[in-house]
Amino acid sequence: MDRLYEFLVASGFEADQQTTVIGKFQRQQLHKGELFTQEGxxxxxxxxxxxxxxxxxxxxxxxxLTTYTAGPDDFLVSLSSFLKQQPARESIRALTDSVIWVISRQAFVQLRHDLPPFETFYVGLLEDQINCIEESRYNLLTLTAEQRYQKMMDEEPHLLQEVPLHYLASILGVTPRHLSRIRGQIR
Structure with a gap:
């Protein structure tokens, strides 16, 4: 709860608003391999x-095919499924034993309606997601696999320690064997 509370404080919510928002979330533990969301x-x-x-x-x-990884202070959601209430095109799986704070879509929509700062917060989250998606798409189209790997080393070095090689390869759009060659060249 501390991380969620700190996130809300950093996002500009006042104390009473933080209490309202936090009250809508439920703590959940997921074991390694458990799904948060399932494709379909x-x-x-x-x-x-x-x-x-x-x-x-x-x-x-x-x-x-791994499309993304998320860690502490990140959000988990199959966005188009959550927003449009249509089957998810992806699954989300815990790679480690995990603790998350979960809010139902119904409670989320109610917060957007009842708490104007939450609507502003929501728009900011969407803008961040759109920028991440655009950056990822741009990188896949314009950078070589070696450049994408170097960028990951520079910007998200923790992923290289925490995420298994075959998932990293999928994120970078290469085979695990190709990623091993790239790693050998860059070291």
Whole structure:
């Protein structure tokens, strides 16, 4: 709860607003390998990661493609499924034993309606997500695999220690074997 509280304080919520928002979240523990959201099902909740590491992935013809990872202070949601109430195109799995704070879609919508600063907060989160998606897409289209790996080393070095190699390879859009070659060249 401390991380969620600190996140709300940093986001500009006043004390009574923090209490209102925090009261809508429920603590949940997930064990390594458990799913937060499953591809093909509607995502009707949003999670805030207090502790742990998560993999966003989809299954394409039997191949698991990792699209994103999330750790402490990140949010877990299959965004289009949550917003449009349609089946999720991805699954979200705990890569480690984890603690998250979960809010239902219904409570989330109610906060947006009842608490104007929460609506502002929500728009800010969406803008951040849009920027992340755009940056990721741009990098995949314009950077070489070596440049993408170097960028990950520079900007998110913790991922190289925490995320298994085959997931990193998928995020970078290469095979694990190609990633091993890249790592050998860059070291």
């Amino acid at each position: 099902r509607i995502c009707d909740r949003l999670g805030f990661v207090e502790q742990g590491l998560f993999q966003f992935f989809c299954d394409r013809n039997g191949d698991e």
